[in-house]
Amino acid sequence: MFKRKSDSRLVTLDQDAIIQDARRALAQPMRRLFAKRALTLGSLSLLSGCQLTDDKSVNTMLRRISSFNDEVQGWLFDPRKMAPTYPESMITRPFPFNAFYDIDEVPLVDAGDYQLKISGLVSGKRNWTLPELYALPQTSQVTRHICIEGWSAIGKWGGTTFSEFLKRAGADTSAKYVAFQCADQYSTSIDMPTALHAQTLLTFTYDGQILPPKYGFPMKLRMPTKLGYKNPKHIVEIIVTNQYPGGYWENQGYNWFGGA
Amino acid sequence: MRKTLIHPLWLRLTHWINVLAVLVMVTSGWEIYDASPVFQAIRIPVGITLGGWLGGALQWHFAFMWLLVANLLVYGTVNLLSGRLRRKIFPLSPQAVLRDLQAALRGRLAHDDLSHYNAVQKLAYLAALVDLAVLILSGLAIWKSVQFPWLRELMGGYDDARVVHFCAMSFLMVFAVVHLAMVVLVPRSLRAMIRGH
Numbered sequence: 264m265f266k267r268k269s270d271s272r273l274v275t276l277d278q279d280a281i282i283q284d285a286r287r288a289l290a291q292p293m294r295r296l297f298a299k300r301a302l303t304l305g306s307l308s309l310l311s312g313c314q315l316t317d318d319k320s321v322n323t324m325l326r327r328i329s330s331f332n333d334e335v336q337g338w339l340f341d342p343r344k345m346a347p348t349y350p351e352s353m354i355t356r357p358f359p360f361n362a363f364y365d366i367d368e369v370p371l372v373d374a375g376d377y378q379l380k381i382s383g384l385v386s387g388k389r390n391w392t393l394p395e396l397y398a399l400p401q402t403s404q405v406t407r408h409i410c411i412e413g414w415s416a417i418g419k420w421g422g423t424t425f426s427e428f429l430k431r432a433g434a435d436t437s438a439k440y441v442a443f444q445c446a447d448q449y450s451t452s453i454d455m456p457t458a459l460h461a462q463t464l465l466t467f468t469y470d471g472q473i474l475p476p477k478y479g480f481p482m483k484l485r486m487p488t489k490l491g492y493k494n495p496k497h498i499v500e501i502i503v504t505n506q507y508p509g510g511y512w513e514n515q516g517y518n519w520f521g522g523a
Numbered sequence: 524m525r526k527t528l529i530h531p532l533w534l535r536l537t538h539w540i541n542v543l544a545v546l547v548m549v550t551s552g553w554e555i556y557d558a559s560p561v562f563q564a565i566r567i568p569v570g571i572t573l574g575g576w577l578g579g580a581l582q583w584h585f586a587f588m589w590l591l592v593a594n595l596l597v598y599g600t601v602n603l604l605s606g607r608l609r610r611k612i613f614p615l616s617p618q619a620v621l622r623d624l625q626a627a628l629r630g631r632l633a634h635d636d637l638s639h640y641n642a643v644q645k646l647a648y649l650a651a652l653v654d655l656a657v658l659i660l661s662g663l664a665i666w667k668s669v670q671f672p673w674l675r676e677l678m679g680g681y682d683d684a685r686v687v688h689f690c691a692m693s694f695l696m697v698f699a700v701v702h703l704a705m706v707v708l709v710p711r712s713l714r715a716m717i718r719g720h
Binding site for chain 2: 324325326328329332339340341344345346347407409410411412413414415487488512515516517518522523
């Protein structure tokens with residue numbers, strides 16, 4: 264403010280003119296009253312604006328409504344409804360890299376000693392090597408990735424249907440949640456109906472090539488029925504559970520269901 | 524003599540609840556918009572957004588959407604069933620709008636009876652209502668693009684639904700600015716919206 268001293272004369276002149284104008288305009292009593300009220304209303308809303316975001320009770324209320332919105336989305340979710348698929352010509356090139364860290368911090372998972380662990384409410388095989396996963400029936404899909412920020416991009420992911428994988432691992436599909444732990448310290452969790460959706464794939468390839476590290480090597484769970492942050496990359500452990508697992512972004516305030 | 528009621532209580536209540544809901548929806552919506560602007564050249568100054576960060580803004584947006592919709596449902600139902608909407612807005616002809624617009628621009632439009640809307644006013648209120656409907660439907664298409672495929676296609680796909688949502692918000696802001704300017708010109712109208720007469 265003090266740096267602008269040279270401009271102060273100009274500013275004073277302007278202020279005088281404005282005050283004169285305002286005096287004239289406020290001559291009418293009703294207008295004066297209105298302006299007073301408008302000022303009070305305006306400043307009140309500004310004040311409360313700053314405090315509202317920090318207030319604990321307001322935060323609790325917002326989180327509760329977000330949980331309520333999880334319920335609503337679970338109820339709205341129709342397992343038979345498919346996300347649109349697109350021709351390969353519509354794939355976004357280059358497909359954007361997106362994570363909570365920069366591209367030079369992408370974890371490099373060693374394919375040789377990698378094992379996917381599945382734990383919790385499962386009765387079958389608990390450790391899976393990459394060749395074993397690649398041997399499962401494979402399919403691919405061109406779908407739209409929708410980011411919580413609003414942008415979207417179309418990509419092609421290939422892998423095995425997640426419901427098929429869960430079945431083979433002997434997962435209890437009556438459990439409420441499936442949680443994911445990732446090599447980049449990311450975590451997220453999803454509802455069972457979405458886990459069993461026909462378009463939910465445990466993917467190992469992107470655009471016909473083995474999933475490159477930037478897109479989540481060795482695997483990414485791809486769900487076109489959910490927002491981007493619900494699609495974990497570099498998965499190392501899958502947990503089938505009835506206890507609410509939360510997730511990296513969800514614990515900070517992103518909506519848990521995150522359905523599209 | 525008792526003053527005649529211009530705005531019934533239900534209308535005043537729903538009006539001010541709508542003001543609150545729209546204020547929160549718009550300011551939190553701006554914060555969400557800034558996370559990935561639809562138009563690269565248009566960014567909203569952080570100082571006038573609500574939520575602090577994207578996650579906070581989304582919480583506000585998806586909480587107050589319920590208030591906005593529930594309130595509009597009450598407003599719409601009472602307005603239709605009481606016949607007030609039909610009485611106040613219709614008949615509305617393009618000729619009447621042009622005539623009143625010319626009168627308004629020449630400063631010759633009378634405001635002596637606040638319970639009677641001129642044709643420009645009628646059109647503006649009707650447009651604001653239609654715009655709110657477009658805002659809500661495009662928002663629903665963005666939020667649930669997979670669950671409501673017909674709505675998504677109506678908006679021209681997911682990406683275009685965001686454009687529609689932004690344009691409808693912009694139109695509502697233009698309406699709000701003109702609406703407030705008119706209140707400044709005819710301050711009695713503010714008193715009527717608070718006290719009813």
